[in-house]
Amino acid sequence: MMHSPPDSKQGRSTSTDNELLNHLRAVSTYLPGFIYQLCLTPDGKFQYTYTSSRLEALFGVTQQQVAEDASILLKMIHPEDYQRVINESIQSAETASAWHSEFRMILKNGHTIWVEAYDTPFREADGTIVWTGYGNDITQRKNYEAALNESEAKFRAFVENANDIIYSLSLDGLLTYVSPNWTEILGHPISDVIGHHFKQFVHPDDVPACHRLLQQIRHSRQKHGGIEYRIKHFNGHWCWHRSNTAPLLDHNGEVDSFTGIARDITEHKLMMQHMLHMAHHDTLTGLPNRASFTEHLNQAIVLSEREKQALAVLFLDLDKFKPVNDQHGHAIGDLLLQQVANRIRQCLRGADIVGRIGGDEFVILLQNIHHIANAQQTAEKICECLSLPYEVDGKILHIGVSIGIALYPLHGSNAMQLVRYADGAMYEAKKLPERVQVFASPLLGSGSTKPEEFIQGDLSANPADDRG
Secondary structure (H helix, E strand, O other): OOOEOOEEOOOOOOHHHHHHHHHHHHHHOOOOOEEEEEEEOOOOOEEEEEEOOOHHHHHOOOHHHHHHOOHHHHOOEOHHHHHHHHHHHHHHHHHOOOEEEEEEEEOOOOOEEEEEEEEEEEEOOOOOEEEEEEEEEOHHHHHHHHHHHHOHHHHHHHHOOOOOEEEEEEOOOEEEEEOOHHHHHHOOOHHHOOOOEHHHOEOOOOHHHHHHHHHHHHHHOOOEEEEEEEEEOOOOOEEEEEEEEEEEEOOOOOEEEEEEEEEEOHHHHHHHHHHHHHHHEOOOOOOEOHHHHHHHHHHHHHHHHHHOOEEEEEEEEEEOHHHHHHHHOHHHHHHHHHHHHHHHHHOOOOOOEEEEOOOOEEEEEEEEEOEHHHHHHHHHHHHHHHOOOEEEOOEEEOOEEEEEEEEEOOOOOOHHHHHHHHHHHHHHHOOOOOOEEEOOOHHHOOOOOOHHHOEOOOOOOOOOOOOO
16 A cells, blocks of 8 residues: 555555555545545554545544554544444454444544544454544534434424434334425325334335334333434335434333434445445456455365365466557556456356456466366366457457466465465466466475375365475
């Protein structure tokens, strides 16, 4: 990642990172809040590797300052909220779950604001935790919520002008009030909503969670927030809403109804899905990137060990691709890479996974391999397919591919070993006419492994140690 104001990003520097940075820049200009990427390194150091340009307007600190010292922004979190926010973030990383929180921040001028933040964690191979997310100033909304609890008159004045939907529910779930903007946001006439059960509008898969929330509020007599659910628009499509709901008490102190505020978060959901996809996929080909492929491979190794099955890793490096870039330019090269990715997909089974990990380097995971010959046949099929002529922008292009193969558990016991050994075998394959080479395991001596030496179920030998 690089640090390059006005949008800052630092650390590792790869083409995928730069492409993701460009996407974040493009998205951030249309948002009221700011996008960020926060890393926690294995040695416990926080680092903002990206912040969008709205940072300074919201918090009065520059991207440069935050990039150089993450604590400048983190220490603005209110002392009463700071540890909770940190603990929630770490917990989200440990459970690999999306995080959402509302908390206060104290600005340099002494003013306190409320911030709502959403992010998604990802753990890199070296243990670094990366949170990619979005934050926004919700001070006005929090003030409105406070006014809601203070006075019914203030509540009425607010709901008539609020952008969010204000609603009330009876104990059995009937909608007894919705603010006028329900029609503006969801299209239903108010007369078709009042007196009807909320399950007529909420997605069937989300109704049980809504029921549980209402029961929890009724028994705890406490406000609860953050529930997300799909609600049907009058036109038939589903919108995502996030709701905060509170109990209303009668003169005996018993809960007799519920009131809440619902916000449309459909655009936010789509944005987060897009950002999550970009974080795990190569933007040019749509294939899994290095981190995502490694995650798939680690999961496959665990499954293979449990099921006593084998798998193969193929490392592909295109031959004669550089001359195409040099002669015709990177735009033609990119189009060619997209065609290569499509051809590789067509050569694989549904359970197999192909990823792009470099400019013209690809890796493939073949699961449940019965015999070395199965992996070799797939590699030969790919070689034949990729060697056929390509038509790109009216030009006929010719390239080839060299493929190295490593197998679990015969050659290695973890993802790093298998990819490295397949990479080494690929360089040996470049010397061969057939362009396919199985890793020559030190355990078996020199020369490639013979197919008859590896048959399904023959897992008695210990996996090869990491010999570098």
